[in-house]
Amino acid sequence: MAELSEQEQIRRNSLAELKKLGINPYPAALYKVDAEAADILERFPKDNTLFQDISIAGRIMSRRIMGAASFVELQDHTGRIQLYIKRDEICPEEDKTLYNTVFKRLLDIGDIIGVTGYVFVTQMGETSIHVKSLTVLSKSLRPLPIVKEKDGVVYDAFSDPELRYRQRYVDLIVNPQVRETFVQRALIVNEMRQYFNEQGYLEVDTPVLQSIPGGAAARPFITHHNALDIDLYLRIANELYLKRLIVGGFKGVYEFSRNFRNEGMDRTHNPEFTCMEIYVAYKDYNWMMRFVETMLERIAMRLHGTTEVKVWGNDISFKAPFRKAPMVELIKEETGVDVSGMDEDQLREACKQLGVETDATMGKGKLIDAIFGEKCEGKLIQPTFVTDYPIEMSPLCKRHRDNPELTERFELFVCGKELANAYSELNDPIDQLGRFQEQLRLSEKGDDEAMFIDMDFVRALEYGMPPTSGMGIGIDRLVMMMTGAQSIQDVLLFPQMKPEVHEKSTEDEGADLTAHGVDEAWVPVLQKAGVKTYEDLKTVNPNKLFNDLGGLRKKMKLDIPALKREQFDAWFN
């Protein structure tokens, strides 16, 4: 345990005093709660017969004490409400301990309490709870960041991203907009689930531990199963499993899937992230475009009550239908170059002319994608379905009905970012096997993200899969857009962080010192003087240390006998 700060020490002392007064700072019994802050504020002065005998619990977020009366801001899961606490009200008898000592001195900002009383409006016009009784429910031992706000301006916001992400619980306590983001995230997911369920599609779970990480091109995490003695991969996508289920005869299946990719991290990538994938039998990608735009329209309406949403400074309209355009058409539009029908060499030359970097491992598909990524993606601000991708980039997708070089695939771009990806799924098992083999050839060429061959998936297709359309959508990215979050870390409760380095505990180090004959009473003094281990002790100047220890004994106001020189010298033997 690291050394306690002054404020932490004071809170621990308060905790001990509470116990001494016979108050359990962490009581076991449930506390009856029959009111919520937001509900009171919404309904109260309108009907002032309500809430005249309530019981509410929450965290103390601020206190304004004026002698025998005090105001407290209590925060529950719905928000904050002011308490009015009057000494003679909570202490009607002679004994004023509960107010003078417990409330005023032993309770702090951050403590969790329950109160009973009635709701009224103060002279200043604020709906408040007139407290009749107060119960300590949990003593907080660490001081919270103090965030103040007036007229919508926030002062001293708790803003250090490292602290916010590492200690999300603190972030949630003091930053109400953070809580709101995660409420919205749940709304989005629930709305999607409802939309799918209404149409009779089945929510399923597929394996996270997979022996062949298929369904996408990405570097996987590797783990090991001891009993089977085999390596397994954390899933990078669930696509191949969901399609097996369509083979199995379901009309539609979907899964909110946590995926893991062992790649770089930045503002839009976390090693684990959530995708929703859905597969529907007897549909094609044209149907899926309508399905997706309707879904997004619904989500926007549910969240914002309108299809017009401000995303990262752009006014985005999620009103269906969205623009639909083939990839080559968009390239032509942006660059004037018509890449359709070009061979690999011509494409390489086109890239050169357009200033797009290439390398030897890139095939036709990747070259076209490079041009598109460089020149077009960023321009697609309003929701746009980009359709008909080159076959080489889409090994799981059905060939285009009118052009065998292309696939029936679309990606949805919003604000220049990919949001969703969908196919008319490839259900020709022989074609599928050939495409897997082509991927293998690419991986031998050095593309370490080309796919593994999943022979069981091919076997499943050999039994016959109905024509199917599938779609995947990045939930984290969708939530970012719908909530205006700038960073994926703002829509993940616990974004990945490097582990904190915890200092070695002072107890452990103290044990090292006493083991070498140092008097226990002097261990904290030595530690204060910077001597943490016996190793440290041997390297310092003994005369200086002896003097320092004497001085520190006074400074720390320690009630131990002064250190004798012989006693001190003995430590060094």
Place this chain on the structure above:
RNA sequence: GUCUUGGUAGCUCAGCUGGUAGAGCAAUUGACUCUUAAUCAAUGGGUCCAGGGUUCGAAUCCCUGCCAGGACACCA
């Protein structure tokens, strides 16, 4: 992976060309019975991220490392 910015009290931040570590909020003690960024008075609180170096002297300058943010690269 490369570049770049930052790390100082519980929180938010100052700290100039190197010279005794500061403010606001929070905390402690006191005053105050309808306040609301409550107010007023007094007080305490620091391994200046870590380790080296330069110097009479380093929060400050140099090097290395750790952590975080941003940009780029890679990547769906």
